[in-house]
Amino acid sequence: MKTNSKLLSLIFTVILFTACSTTTNFYQVYTTKPISDLKITDQNIVFEDENCRIIYDFWGKSGNLSFVFQNKTNELITIKKDQCYYILNGFAFDYYKNRTYSSSTSTQLTTEKSAAILVSVTGLNFEKNIQSNQLGVQNSGAISNSNSKSINTPEELAIKIPAKSAKEISEFSIYDGIYRDCDLLRFPKNKKEYKTLQFTKDDSPIQFSNIIVYTKSNLNSIKIENSFFVSEITNLPESEMSESKIIENCKESSYYPVQLNKRKQSNYFYNIYPYEIVNTNSYTPVWKY
Numbered sequence: 001m002k003t004n005s006k007l008l009s010l011i012f013t014v015i016l017f018t019a020c021s022t023t024t025n026f027y028q029v030y031t032t033k034p035i036s037d038l039k040i041t042d043q044n045i046v047f048e049d050e051n052c053r054i055i056y057d058f059w060g061k062s063g064n065l066s067f068v069f070q071n072k073t074n075e076l077i078t079i080k081k082d083q084c085y086y087i088l089n090g091f092a093f094d095y096y097k098n099r100t101y102s103s104s105t106s107t108q109l110t111t112e113k114s115a116a117i118l119v120s121v122t123g124l125n126f127e128k129n130i131q132s133n134q135l136g137v138q139n140s141g142a143i144s145n146s147n148s149k150s151i152n153t154p155e156e157l158a159i160k161i162p163a164k165s166a167k168e169i170s171e172f173s174i175y176d177g178i179y180r181d182c183d184l185l186r187f188p189k190n191k192k193e194y195k196t197l198q199f200t201k202d203d204s205p206i207q208f209s210n211i212i213v214y215t216k217s218n219l220n221s222i223k224i225e226n227s228f229f230v231s232e233i234t235n236l237p238e239s240e241m242s243e244s245k246i247i248e249n250c251k252e253s254s255y256y257p258v259q260l261n262k263r264k265q266s267n268y269f270y271n272i273y274p275y276e277i278v279n280t281n282s283y284t285p286v287w288k289y
Helices: 002-020
Strands: 021-034 045-048 052-056 067-071 077-080 085-088 091-094 100-124 130-154 158-161 166-169 196-198 207-216 222-237 242-248 255-261 268-278 282-285
Touching (some): 052 222, 067 158, 067 207, 158 166
Antiparallel strands (some): 021 222, 045 052, 052 067, 077 158, 077 207, 085 091, 085 207, 242 255, 268 282
């Protein structure tokens, strides 16, 4: 009996804490600065030479390193993918991985068949007169045949960009970890506890580069190296990342609320880590990284 009472008490406690606990997220926000010659606006980060324009927008979870390569010339530009690299804190990662992409197609053919058998039967009818009748038996069915074919396509060594056009190239994110520092409060509760760590290119914990090699016509290969470092890191609660605003719909009288990113800029990115609040009074971190 005592065992049942203890069990019921434990179950009640678990239910109580489950009902009273909520989970929210914190964000680690990173500000980046270019080392090489790039132009930064709220919408994008741009590198430009006489032949091409390369456009980045890092904003997103783990940092979006995809970029748009615009061909400014009247000739074909070829990016040598096997000579392109992403470098993070001195470690190089290949854009070309010698992968094989597989796709499949399938076809199905269904054939219906039917057959009838007629038999002549002679005998006496109900009036005891001789009568001949034909009895028939019909059989029908369907036969289904399916055929599938797999096509393997090897990864191409080069990306070709026609004159006056562009392609988006996506392969890597910048950084998906969480930076820890004794001077950076992990779970700040209010603005008084918000703190930003600042770094130079020499002491930054996150330095990264995008190396792109391309050719035009019969010219020699041209190498571009866009290099960056994280200049600031801030930990913020979820409430500091977005806000709801009323937006006018095409200058009409109807309005609707939307969630806007308060921190969004092209040279910012973020990572998310969880935080559990129990009974809204005590703070229990969840160690998941």
